Amino acid sequence: MFVYNSKLLLEETLTLSPHSSSLGYGLSLFETIKLNKGKPEFLSAHLERINHSLTVFGSEKKLTITTVQKDIQKLLNAAKVEEGAIKLMVIDLGEGDHVLLTYRPQKYKSALYHQGFSLGFSEAVNDEKNQFTYHKTANYGSKMIEFRGGKEKGYDDVLFLNTKGWITEGAVTNIFFLKDDSVYTPSLESGLLPGIMRQMVKEVLLNMGKKVVETPIEKNFYRHCQSAWVTNSLMGAMPVRRIEEMDYTVTENHLTTAINAQLTDLIQSRV
Numbered sequence: 001m002f003v004y005n006s007k008l009l010l011e012e013t014l015t016l017s018p019h020s021s022s023l024g025y026g027l028s029l030f031e032t033i034k035l036n037k038g039k040p041e042f043l044s045a046h047l048e049r050i051n052h053s054l055t056v057f058g059s060e061k062k063l064t065i066t067t068v069q070k071d072i073q074k075l076l077n078a079a080k081v082e083e084g085a086i087k088l089m090v091i092d093l094g095e096g097d098h099v100l101l102t103y104r105p106q107k108y109k110s111a112l113y114h115q116g117f118s119l120g121f122s123e124a125v126n127d128e129k130n131q132f133t134y135h136k137t138a139n140y141g142s143k144m145i146e147f148r149g150g151k152e153k154g155y156d157d158v159l160f161l162n163t164k165g166w167i168t169e170g171a172v173t174n175i176f177f178l179k180d181d182s183v184y185t186p187s188l189e190s191g192l193l194p195g196i197m198r199q200m201v202k203e204v205l206l207n208m209g210k211k212v213v214e215t216p217i218e219k220n221f222y223r224h225c226q227s228a229w230v231t232n233s234l235m236g237a238m239p240v241r242r243i244e245e246m247d248y249t250v251t252e253n254h255l256t257t258a259i260n261a262q263l264t265d266l267i268q269s270r271v
Contacts, residue, residue: 001078003071003101008078021095026138029053033076034234038082040072041267045196053135061097071101077101085234106236116241117156122146126160126168128191162191163203167217173230174198182211184217191215197231203264222246227253236260
């Protein structure tokens, strides 16, 4: 089942025109929103990002928090669920701007936070001059191919360099490093999606009194760091146990535990 233009549809198929710009060119936007006891986390921030992208791509469509909350509730009531994730999509940009919401269960188990993620480097690059790099669009094929290839090699995610050889982001995550009591994360200008959880974790770190440095990060920087972690809206902060040949001690990565605890408090204070 799904919600399409505010209508709950129980069937599992959606008919799109063969001339659809979403099918033909990947012209659609999406947000992945975590559900916590039936409430969408950081919904305002997700809508702010997708509305900004709608403006950039020339659409007059604007999503309102009232309508989206009602649509999410329709889907949750029908599915009888409170935990998991909502995928919010605006399809056929500039040719209808249809809104689609789907549901899926949560996929990050608690054991992963004790084990940590293993990361490798992608053979593809993020083009920091391509505007699609900075928006969450259906032009995601390259990242998914690299992500699947990384999975086959035993990695949980793959890191992308930009055309200058700087670290940017993972296929499904943003990345942070701890070095000499300062936290480093790639600057947006390096070519990456401005992740919602990336922004929330930065806010938490600053509230904890940590120095957060957004800067270009060269490929081998990870070899000189005490720890690393990745973030996205579904996982929060996930410790990294390995990048390529470099091992980190997850049990000593107390910062990610503290971050996730602070995120819980932040969630309670935000819509």
